[in-house]
Amino acid sequence: MAQYGGVLHTTRMLLASGLGAPIIVLILLSMVVLPLPPFLLDIFFTFNIALSLIILLVTVYALRPLDFAVFPTVLLIATLLRLALNVASTRVVLLEGHTGTGAAGQVIESFGEFVVGGNYAVGLVVFVILVIINFAVVTKGAGRISEVSARFTLDAMPGKQMAIDADLNAGLIDADTARTRRDEIAREADFYGSMDGASKFVRGDAVAGILITIINIIGGLTIGVAQHGMPMADAAQVYALLTIGDGLVAQIPSLILSTAAGIIITRVSASRDMGEMVVTQVFSNPRVLTVTAGVLLLLGLIPGMPNLPFLLLASIIGGGAWWMYRKQQTKAAAEAAPPPVAPSAEPSAEMKELSWDDVPLVDPIGLEVGYRLIPLVDKTQGGQLMARIKGVRKKLSQELGFLVPPVHIRDNLDLSPTAYRVTLLGVTIGEADIHPEREMAINPGQVYGQLTGLKTTDPAFGLEAVWIEPGRREEAQGLGYTVVDPNTVVATHLSQLLQSHAHELLGHEEVQHLLGQLAKGAPKLVEDLVPKLLPMSVVVKVLQNLLAEGIPIRDMRSIAETLAEQAPRTQDAGILTSTIRVALGRMIVQKINGLASELPVITLAPELEQILLKSIRASDEGGAGIEPGLAERIHRGLAQSSQKQEMAGQPAVLLVSAPLRDLLARFVRHTIPGMHVLAYNEVPDSKQLRIVATVGNQAG
Secondary structure, X not given: OHHHHXXXXXXXXXXXXXXXXXXXXXXXXXXXXXXXXXXXXXXXXXXXXXHHHHHHHHHHXXXXXXXXXXXXXXXXXXXXXXXXXXXXXXXXXXXXXXXXXXXXXXXXXXXXXXXXXXXXXXXXXXXXXXXXXXXXXXXXXXXXXXXXXHHHHHHHHHHHHHXXXXXXXXXXXXXXXXXXXXXXXXXXXXXXXXXXXHHHHHHHHHHHHHHHHHHHHHHHHHHHHHHOOOOHHHHHHHHHHHHHHXXXXXXXXXXXXXXXXXXXXXXXXXXXXXXHHXXXXXXXXXXXXXXXXXXXHHHHHOOOOOHXXXXXXXXXXXHHHHHHHHHHHHHHHHHHOOOOOOOOOOOOOOOOOOOHHHOXXXXXXXXXXXXXXXXXXXXXHXXXXXXXXXXXXXXXXXXXXXXXXXXXXXXXXXXXXXXXXXXXXXXXXXXXXXXXXXXXXXXXXXXXOOOOOEEXXXXXXOOEEEEEOHHHHXXXXXXXXXXXXXXXXXXXXXXXXXXXXXXXXXXXXHHHHHHHHHHHHXXXXXXXXXXXXOOHHXXXXXXXXXXXXXXXXOOHHHXXXXXXXXXXXXXXXXXXXXXXXXXXXXXXXXXXXXXXXXXXXXXXXXXHHHHHHHHHHHHHOOOOOOXXXXXXXXXXXXXXXXXXXXXXXXXXXXXXOHHHHHHHHXXXXXXXXXXXXXXXXXOOOOOEEEEEEEEXXXXX
């Protein structure tokens, strides 16, 4: 026992030191090159059979295929060992076969004499049957399953990675768990890919076994008759038995390993024992066993049939069906019985009442993609979209002045394969189709030629565009097109949508964080503002109004000071918003026209302003508001002036009196998106005004 422990300890030390693999290679080479005595052949053949049985049992008792992930490597080593033994035994059989059937050791002699009864014809038939079973049934089936499993596993990787990223973004798992699951997916793909190749080892081994047997018989007969002068019958008897024994002692471990490969590749990735799964899934239905027992009983009652075996097996299976039926009835009765009431006992997980935790909240921002766009968001496939989206969030958060919520990305099989959809609080706000293998060439307004490709429209700004092959990027740029990749298309569209819906992303929680940040530098200001002077709801509404008009809320100090100053006079969110716009006038104008000292503006004719002021007063008193014909003429004039400014490369700014600003801002917000509406008191004194157009001279 101590000797055995010493051998194990020495083996572990060799493997740990890195010498195990070189020693195995040297042993295999020595078996091929050096002649082995019969005793060592017996040891190696016995070890080969034991190794194949160990591998088979490990595959049977492994809970999942990944529990035996080294199986492809072990299969290769076992195959090389068996082929090396074939070469070594062939040398001994051909050199010493004329001395008798014991020339190649007792193992080969036993298989040749005892297993096949000393009849080489019977042995040859048995050997051929084993080869057919191994080659045509087990190996071929396992190889096909390996190939299909590898392909399906690789195809499913992006979807699994997407599911992990979605769970991580949703906060269902942490980063360590996500990393572990990604590693497991990668190892699973590596395993099935390796098994696809390892199955070729077994198939090649079966072919090699057939060829080696044929060569041994022909070579043995030739050597025995020509060199040693043996009679043909004696040479056939001796060399055929030795060859068949050698083939059987190699084919039996080969068949065992092929069976092990078939078992492990057909296992599902569930952490359950194979025996338990077979019993549960095959023998769990008593009706199946009852029908089987009935069929066997009928066969056993037919005259002339072997009644005893059929009736005996029918009785055993029928008894098993009855026992399983009674077991299921007992289990069903136990589950139907009410559980004992224990005042201090916790409710079971099965009987747990619904709670608010079971009602999922909608994602603030969601991005759903079709399955062909999964590589864009899968980092393992080189996808860059997630990094782009992170950059969009960072840029928008810095520009708008509050933290933009995370974008939850998930695949959606209901979408077309190349489509994506952007959702805000569960509602779709934008969607488009893209071509992940192409690039988008956008017409900025002036190009010097036409491009051939798939015509489309830029989803972010509605410009004309063409999907082109990546190799034509320089050609498109030379013609004046702006060329962007699919990642940029999605990221730009997302950025534009989030900017236009920024006011919907700001809620009480975000405003509370903003006030908390402001309180670090101005604690007294925040303490006096909320809730002493204004309720939180009014502050939230004012900030939402500013964002809806495209005004960042970075300068929270100025906003809070203005609110604190105006709160004693009014708590109307609209009036407070207008007051804050005056306080932020310098930032608003700079955002529109940069640092230029002159601001080009569009104005309304005095007569038109008077008409609009009367309309506002009438509306406040319950009147009808702006007459539709007048509204149409105003819109037409503003649209023409805005287009002229855009063609001149200048901003379109409508300058009106303060009472009209809110009305006209709402009027042009969606119909003339590029136009800015300012009140006279919002323009800083340092800016010089240049009137470029006057709308409404004929309105009155």
